[in-house]
Amino acid sequence: MKKADLAAALAEQAGSTRRRPEPLPPPPPIPATGAERAEAAEATYRQPSRDGTAPITAHFPKEVRRQLKGLANELDRTMHDLIAEAFNDLFAKHGKAEICPRGQ
Template identity: 45%
Template sequence: MPKKPNLAAALNDASKKPNRSQVSKKIEPLENSDNDANDKIPPSRRGKKAITVHFDPAACKQLKQLAMDEETSIQALMTEALNDLFEKYGKNPIA
């Protein structure tokens, strides 16, 4: 009967980092990598920055319902809301 492999030894070997001499493939930077990343971003989001906020689930549901009722998107409603907020505080509506 063949001897069973030692699990502890196998895990120990797997967790070791390879020596630099063991790594044979050098990673080269891709040319035009910024262009490749931009190709994956929809044009409507290029040059934009995401803003993440957390609200009660009921507020999220109500916002989604309002978007459906008004036949618009949450993005459009939030743009309107931010511009209203900016104007309230004397800022330019730039959202």
């Protein structure tokens, strides 16, 4: 964004005809469809370590996060590692391969 020009603002306010401010460039268009939004999102930077991954989001009471974070601290592990362990335990319980990577 261009820095405000005090002289131009004062001249415009006073009705000067000698100095006209430059028009602002139009904002970039907002994608209308879901596919266009997905394309725009793909064009943004993504950390190389995130390649081949997808976020998994779930909402729980704040106390669940506090307890998980405390346990990770007690065990000197990351929350990611504990969650991966929990997913692998769940997969094993239901006869699925333990495919969740740990130790990141």
